Amino acid sequence: MTITPPGRPTRCVIDHRALRWNLKQLRAQVGPRVKILSMVKANAYGHGAVAVAKTLASAGSDAFGVATVEEGIELRQARIKQPILVVAGTYVEQLPELLQHRLTPVLHEIATLKALDQRLQQLKRTMAVEIEVDTGMGRIGFRGSEIDAWLPVLARLKAVKLQGVFSHFSDAESANEPYTKKQLNDFNRVLERLRAAKIIHRASHMAKSAAIVTEPNAHLSMVRPGLALYGMYAAPGLRKQIELRPVLSWKTAIIQLKQVPAGTPIGYNRTFVTKKKTLIATLPLGYADGYRRLFSNRAQVLVRGQRAPVVGRVSMDLTTIDVTDIKNVQQGDEVVLLGRQRSGIIGADELASWANTISYEIFTSIGARVPRVHNFI
Ligand SMILES: Cc1ncc(COP(=O)(O)O)c(C=O)c1O
Structure with a gap:
C-alpha cells in the first residue's frame, strides 16, 4: 500500500518490487558465490536509505556501502545487521562511533592507518578494516604502483585487522576498455603481492554496476552495485545484457x-x-x-x-x-x-x-x- 502524505502533492514513489527485481538480476549476473555489497550511500542515491536497505537485506544483499559514519549509524539504528563499509573517508576521532556501531572503515593512506592502529592499541581494542587501492582513479587510495612503500606498514599492524582490499574502476561502462583491463590487472598484481606477503584478508572487490556486466573477471569475492539497483544503466549499451527496472x-x-x-x-x-x-x-x-x-x-x-x-x-x-x-x-x-x-x-x-x-x-x-x-x- 502506498500512503501519500497529505498537503503538497510533490513526492517520490519508490517501487520496492523493482528494487528486489534489480537485485535478483545482479545476483544472476554474479552467481551464488560472489557477495553483493549494495551501495546505499547518499540516502540510497536519493531513494531513502533505511527503507531501501531493509528491502535489500531481506532480499539477500550481503553487505552495504555508505559514504559517511553518520549514514552507517542511520542503518544500524534501523536494525540493519549486515556488514557496513564506510567508503569515503576515515576520521580517527570517529573511532568510538565506528566501534559502537560495528562499522567497517576504509583506509586510504598510511598516516591515518597508523594513527588508527595506535589509538586502538591504547584502547586495547581491535577492529576490522578494508583498504582501497588506487589503480587508476587518481583520488583516494594507496597507489598500487607504490605497494613497496605501504605493504610493510600493513604487515606491522597490531590492532587493525585487514578484512578486505578493494579498488574502483574509472571507465568500466563499455566492454573491452583497455583502461579497465589495466586497472584489473594492476589490482590482481596487488592481491598477489599481499598473498605472497601472507597478508590474509577475506574480501577483494572492484566491480560497480557497469563492471558487473562488462567485466565478469572483476567479480572477485564481492561486487558493489549502486546505480543498477535503482534500475538505471550506466551506459545505454548495457541494456542488452541485463533487464533493470526503474525504482x-x-x-x-x-x-x-x-x-x-x-x-x-x-x-x-x-x-x-x-x-x-x-x-x-x-x-x-x-x-x-x-x-x-x-x-x-x-x-x-x-x-x-x-x-x-x-x-x-x-x-x-x-x-x-x-x-x-x-x-x-x-x-x-x-x-x-x-x-x-x-x-x-x-x-x-x-x-x-x-x-x-x-x-x-x-x-x-x-x-x-x-x-x-x-x-x-
Ligand atoms: C567505492 C564505490 N563503489 C561502488 C560504487 C557504485 O557505483 P555504481 O553506482 O556505478 O554502481 C560507488 C559509487 O560511486 C563507489 O564510490
Whole structure:
C-alpha cells in the first residue's frame, strides 16, 4: 500500500518490487558465490536509505556501502545487521562511533592507518578494516604502483585487522576498455603481492554496476552495485545484457491553471514570453526540491500521458509548464517529472541530459523536503 502524505502533492514513489527485481538480476549476473555489497550511500542515491536497505537485506544483499559514519549509524539504528563499509573517508576521532556501531572503515593512506592502529592499541581494542587501492582513479587510495612503500606498514599492524582490499574502476561502462583491463590487472598484481606477503584478508572487490556486466573477471569475492539497483544503466549499451527496472518516480500535481494572452512574460527575468494564447500550469516544486534551474525552458513533464514543456525559469518552490495542447487538463491533475504516465515515459537519463549531468546527480539532488513514498508490494 502506498500512503501519500497529505498537503503538497510533490513526492517520490519508490517501487520496492523493482528494487528486489534489480537485485535478483545482479545476483544472476554474479552467481551464488560472489557477495553483493549494495551501495546505499547518499540516502540510497536519493531513494531513502533505511527503507531501501531493509528491502535489500531481506532480499539477500550481503553487505552495504555508505559514504559517511553518520549514514552507517542511520542503518544500524534501523536494525540493519549486515556488514557496513564506510567508503569515503576515515576520521580517527570517529573511532568510538565506528566501534559502537560495528562499522567497517576504509583506509586510504598510511598516516591515518597508523594513527588508527595506535589509538586502538591504547584502547586495547581491535577492529576490522578494508583498504582501497588506487589503480587508476587518481583520488583516494594507496597507489598500487607504490605497494613497496605501504605493504610493510600493513604487515606491522597490531590492532587493525585487514578484512578486505578493494579498488574502483574509472571507465568500466563499455566492454573491452583497455583502461579497465589495466586497472584489473594492476589490482590482481596487488592481491598477489599481499598473498605472497601472507597478508590474509577475506574480501577483494572492484566491480560497480557497469563492471558487473562488462567485466565478469572483476567479480572477485564481492561486487558493489549502486546505480543498477535503482534500475538505471550506466551506459545505454548495457541494456542488452541485463533487464533493470526503474525504482523511483517523481510526481507532483497542477496547483493552478491560468489562461494568458500572447505576449505574457512567464517567471523570473521574463525568459519566456507567450507567442499565442497559452494555458500555463503551475507546479509546487522548484530548484529547492532538486528540480534543477537548468531545466528552465528545456525540460518536459508528463500530463495525462502527454509531454508538456517547462516554460520560464524554474523558481525555488514553483515551476511553470505550458499545457495548451493537453486536452481536458484540470487543476489537480497528476504531473510526472520522472517516470511513467500512461504510455509516456521520462527517464532519469533524459532528465539528466536537460541539465548536462548524469542520472546519479539527478537522484542525489532530489531535496530532503520531497517525501519518499515507499510502495512495498
Ligand atoms: C567505492 C564505490 N563503489 C561502488 C560504487 C557504485 O557505483 P555504481 O553506482 O556505478 O554502481 C560507488 C559509487 O560511486 C563507489 O564510490
